[in-house]
Amino acid sequence: MEILRYAAFTDRPDGGNPAGVVLDADGLSAGQMQVIAAELGYAESAFLSRRSPGRATVRYFAPEAEIPFCGHATIATGVALADREGAGDILLSTPVGPLDLRTRQVGNRFVASLVTVEPRVEGIDDDVRNELLQHLRLTVEELSADLPVQLSFAGNIHPIVPVRDGAVLRGLDYDYDGLKGLMMAQGWGATIAVVHRLGPDVFEARNPFPPGGVREDPATGSAAASLGAYLRARGDVAPPATLTVYQGSDVGRPSVITVDIPPTGGMTVSGGAVPISA
Structure with missing residues (x-):
């Protein structure tokens, strides 16, 4: 298992909001995810599982609790996926419902966009x-x-x-x-x-x-x-x-x-x- 670390909503490592990202969390229990999030100490971390072409399930954990939805960890996840697999779209299954996550290349970096559930x-x-x-x-x-x-x-x-x-x-x-x-x-x-x-x-x-x-x-x-x-x-x-x-x-x-x-x-x-x- 690889634990990635990204800063979201920024173009510099010492800016934005840090997030942990695990792209293959199928073997982790909720308790293990919580321990990892607590050890990282970031506001939230994202854990992907059940990945298939264009789809995945995601769960979000803060240091003290599971969170239904997290914007910055989702953006970090999108860029982390694009860094490894190239820009594209993925439909995420989250505790609050399905989210469209899209990435595109802007210059020499990737930008991610998510569409929220109905507000x-x-x-x-x-x-x-x-x-x-x-x-x-x-x-x-x-x-x-x-x-x-x-x-x-x-x-x-x-x-x-x-x-x-x-x-x-x-x-x-x-x-x-x-x-x-x-x-x-x-x-x-x-x-x-x-x-x-x-x-x-x-x-x-x-x-x-x-x-x-x-x-x-x-x-x-x-x-x-x-x-x-x-x-x-x-x-x-x-x-x-x-x-x-x-x-x-x-x-x-x-x-x-x-x-x-x-x-x-x-x-x-x-x-x-x-x-x-x-």
């Missing part, structure tokens, strides 16, 4: 919202005046928390244990997307990830997709549109995530990935 957006209970803000150590005055806090799903549920300016985003310092408890109680197994709008279709983001045992995620493809779904549902973008999300600079691993927002259906999340040394 949905819903409101958040006032008491839950208030507790969320308490654990994020954010005041109502620090929130965006134009964009509300809502829940958005494009494979994982992500609370979308827009803040008023970049200074609030830079100063984010949350209560790890309190936020983890709230997220576990609410069934939010992925990240909180704290975002600031830089332009009509450009955002910067920070993503706490305590359910996975990670203080902050450097690049979160599923959260970026959920942000795209949130903007479409609110009518804040005119599809087809392309959303750019900058993330990771606050933890020293800058990343760029691109989300194509169609008029209907799943979001298309794209990015590059590069191998990193053990």
Whole structure:
């Protein structure tokens, strides 16, 4: 068994979000996958099994738990496959449903794109919202005046928390244990997307990830997709549109995530990935 290491949503090994990738995990139990993910210590790792031409099954593990869907580990998987077998398309069977994963060559590197499951957006209970803000150590005055806090799903549920300016985003310092408890109680197994709008279709983001045992995620493809779904549902973008999300600079691993927002259906999340040394 070979454990590959890739940084996704970047073109440099010290940027983006690292992911472990195992392309032949048929002989591994869920417990073994969890141990490998914990030893790697990355936000998530992807394990492929039941591979056949154009198809495979994938499972995702964070250091402390299995995750239904992970954008950056899927992008890393696509590039890892392309590095070995050339660009192409593969249909992935995931715990949240089938995902189309496509790779193409751009210059001397590969770029991967995934199409998410059908998204949905819903409101958040006032008491839950208030507790969320308490654990994020954010005041109502620090929130965006134009964009509300809502829940958005494009494979994982992500609370979308827009803040008023970049200074609030830079100063984010949350209560790890309190936020983890709230997220576990609410069934939010992925990240909180704290975002600031830089332009009509450009955002910067920070993503706490305590359910996975990670203080902050450097690049979160599923959260970026959920942000795209949130903007479409609110009518804040005119599809087809392309959303750019900058993330990771606050933890020293800058990343760029691109989300194509169609008029209907799943979001298309794209990015590059590069191998990193053990």
